[in-house]
Amino acid sequence: MNSRVLVTEVGQVVAGTVVCALVLPFIVDVHTATLLTVYAMLALSLGFIWGFGGILCFGQAAFYGLGAYTYALAAINFDGAWAAFGLAILVPAAFAGLLGALMFYGRLSDVYLAVVTLVVTLILFKFFNSTAGPSYRIGEARLGGFNGIPGFPTLTVPGSPDTYIYGAGLFYFTIALLALVYLGLRLTLLSPFGRIVVSLRENEERTELLGYDVRFYKSAAFAVSGGIAGLAGCLFANWAEIVTPGLFSLGQSAEIIIWVIVGGLGTLIGPMIGAALLGYLKFALGHQSVVDNSFIMGVLLIVVVLFLQEGLVPTVTRFAKLGLRRSSSKNSRRQSRRKRIVSDVR
Amino acid sequence: MSGDVVLETTGLTVRFGGVTAVDGVDFALRERELRCLIGPNGAGKSTFFKCLTGMLTPSEGAIYLRDEAVAGLAPFQLGQRGVGIKTQVPSVMNGLSVHENVWLAARRRKGDANAATLSALEAVGIADLRRETVGQLSHGQRQLVELAIVLAGKPWLILLDEPAAGLSGEEVERMVGILRGLVKHATLIVVEHDMHFIRQIAETVTVFHQGRIIAQAPVEDVLEDPLVRDVYLGRSR
Numbered sequence: 001m002n003s004r005v006l007v008t009e010v011g012q013v014v015a016g017t018v019v020c021a022l023v024l025p026f027i028v029d030v031h032t033a034t035l036l037t038v039y040a041m042l043a044l045s046l047g048f049i050w051g052f053g054g055i056l057c058f059g060q061a062a063f064y065g066l067g068a069y070t071y072a073l074a075a076i077n078f079d080g081a082w083a084a085f086g087l088a089i090l091v092p093a094a095f096a097g098l099l100g101a102l103m104f105y106g107r108l109s110d111v112y113l114a115v116v117t118l119v120v121t122l123i124l125f126k127f128f129n130s131t132a133g134p135s136y137r138i139g140e141a142r143l144g145g146f147n148g149i150p151g152f153p154t155l156t157v158p159g160s161p162d163t164y165i166y167g168a169g170l171f172y173f174t175i176a177l178l179a180l181v182y183l184g185l186r187l188t189l190l191s192p193f194g195r196i197v198v199s200l201r202e203n204e205e206r207t208e209l210l211g212y213d214v215r216f217y218k219s220a221a222f223a224v225s226g227g228i229a230g231l232a233g234c235l236f237a238n239w240a241e242i243v244t245p246g247l248f249s250l251g252q253s254a255e256i257i258i259w260v261i262v263g264g265l266g267t268l269i270g271p272m273i274g275a276a277l278l279g280y281l282k283f284a285l286g287h288q289s290v291v292d293n294s295f296i297m298g299v300l301l302i303v304v305v306l307f308l309q310e311g312l313v314p315t316v317t318r319f320a321k322l323g324l325r326r327s328s329s330k331n332s333r334r335q336s337r338r339k340r341i342v343s344d345v346r
Numbered sequence: 347m348s349g350d351v352v353l354e355t356t357g358l359t360v361r362f363g364g365v366t367a368v369d370g371v372d373f374a375l376r377e378r379e380l381r382c383l384i385g386p387n388g389a390g391k392s393t394f395f396k397c398l399t400g401m402l403t404p405s406e407g408a409i410y411l412r413d414e415a416v417a418g419l420a421p422f423q424l425g426q427r428g429v430g431i432k433t434q435v436p437s438v439m440n441g442l443s444v445h446e447n448v449w450l451a452a453r454r455r456k457g458d459a460n461a462a463t464l465s466a467l468e469a470v471g472i473a474d475l476r477r478e479t480v481g482q483l484s485h486g487q488r489q490l491v492e493l494a495i496v497l498a499g500k501p502w503l504i505l506l507d508e509p510a511a512g513l514s515g516e517e518v519e520r521m522v523g524i525l526r527g528l529v530k531h532a533t534l535i536v537v538e539h540d541m542h543f544i545r546q547i548a549e550t551v552t553v554f555h556q557g558r559i560i561a562q563a564p565v566e567d568v569l570e571d572p573l574v575r576d577v578y579l580g581r582s583r
Contacts, residue, residue: 198441203439
């Protein structure tokens with residue numbers, strides 16, 4: 001990758017992030033904006049592994065929940081919340097890497113993989129739901145069963161342990177992290193590792209025939225995706241200041257998939273936009289009781305699958321390009337006509 | 347005959363339930379040799395080919411690659427040992443550009459991957475297509491892309507399954523030229539049906555029938571063999 005590409009990529013991401021950070025708080029309050037940003041990161045994690053690696057993971061919520069729980073448990077047990085922050089990324093990444101290795105080295109793929117990841121999520125959901133007793137504790141922290149873990153220390157400004165990162169601070173911190181993750185994924189996809197991950201989606205057999213150990217690359221990509229979902233979970237824990245087994249729920253898993261489909265599979269921007277839009281819609285619908293939330297989400301998914309099969313972002317991009325091409329060809333026709341007129345006059 | 351034996355199978359057998367697709371095949375291939383495998387449908391040549399590529403694990407027998415037992419190794423492990431494989435149906439990445447397809451193979455070897463990519467594309471005569479998306483190319487062009495992918499990895503042993511299938515007359519001529527050039531640097535096995543194509547490239551032909559090798563000789567001799575004519579070409583009247 002040459003430095004020009006790098007500068008362009010960084011420039012685009014920084015510009016986009018600044019615009020979003022300035023505009024979003026005018027559309028929704030920072031509390032909601034933070035959550036939408038967390039959702040965007042969670043959708044990005046699935047958008048990477050599914051849209052680029054071709055691996056449909058039905059259990060992204062497992063890594064999200066693990067990230068949140070790891071943060072809460074570690075923050076109670078350790079002195080610094082930043083150690084908990086690091087663990088909240090590492091533990092889900094390691095768990096995803098291990099689960100991925102078990103599946104990919106076992107040559108599991110397609111629907112079987114989706115089922116296994118879903119079952120793992122449901123097992124975690126059931127497990128954390130049934131940890132209400134006092135015996136279920138890790139160090140000082142009780143798992144809390146259905147009620148989850150409240151009241152753990154949240155992130156503080158480094159060097160100032162009494163200054164908590166919350167409100168607008170948490171929003172800017174979250175959006176900066178989202179930009180970093182997005183930039184990291186864009187650069188990863190331009191790297192040899194990223195090209196191999198994309199080649200897995202395109203043709204796993206050919207990738208293997210070229211001498212690449214596809215099991216290793218799939219496990220590694222799965223771990224990266226799990227780590228990002230874990231980071232989203234950690235940020236959610238800091239936003240909500242409570243973690244509950246609901247993070248591992250079937251509804252949460254399904255919602256992430258809907259965000260990615262609606263936003264646009266095979267893009268990085270699409271899943272983020274899908275998550276933010278649908279997340280916002282969910283809040284807006286939450287203010288009324290006429291129609292059920294899930295019903296609207298289901299209808300929306302059907303509409304997108306039927307009429308916008310590529311998803312929002314690829315469809316809008318295609319139409320924008322088409323419009324640009326038309327206007328540029330109109331302009332060039334107009335210019336050539338003007339030239340002809342000028343030459344006739346001369 | 348060329349150099350040392352570089353690929354050998356002994357008693358290679360593949361069974362699918364009660365059906366024996368490959369039945370105790372002993373096969374040897376010397377360095378810089380181009381060997382064609384022929385036989386009627388169901389003769390076992392494709393199953394034999396899949397064992398050599400690591401896509402199938404033999405039920406019995408051994409495969410030696412430069413004296414190393416490789417039966418049961420995964421395709422990527424054979425790829426890492428310098429075996430280039432072209433499958434019957436073009437196995438390419440349709441969503442990527444021609445350049446990206448070949449580059450992924452070229453970067454596995456030492457040196458400038460971009461230069462190696464261009465050189466492989468020029469060798470098969472599709473350098474002008476390098477920016478095209480592979481999925482938008484014709485079947486024949488995709489066959490050539492796959493061949494470029496194989497060449498870019500600089501393999502010493504090349505296994506080609508029906509490389510002439512679906513090619514136009516001009517493309518077949520180009521393929522013949524490429525294979526003739528390749529045999530100066532590599533050892534080749536070609537599974538093929540097209541006898542006209544085989545006549546142009548092969549020195550020795552191995553004929554499969556009912557999972558066994560029934561003949562192995564220079565192409566003209568094989569074509570005169572009454573048994574081969576009977577089982578494969580049809581009995582002469």
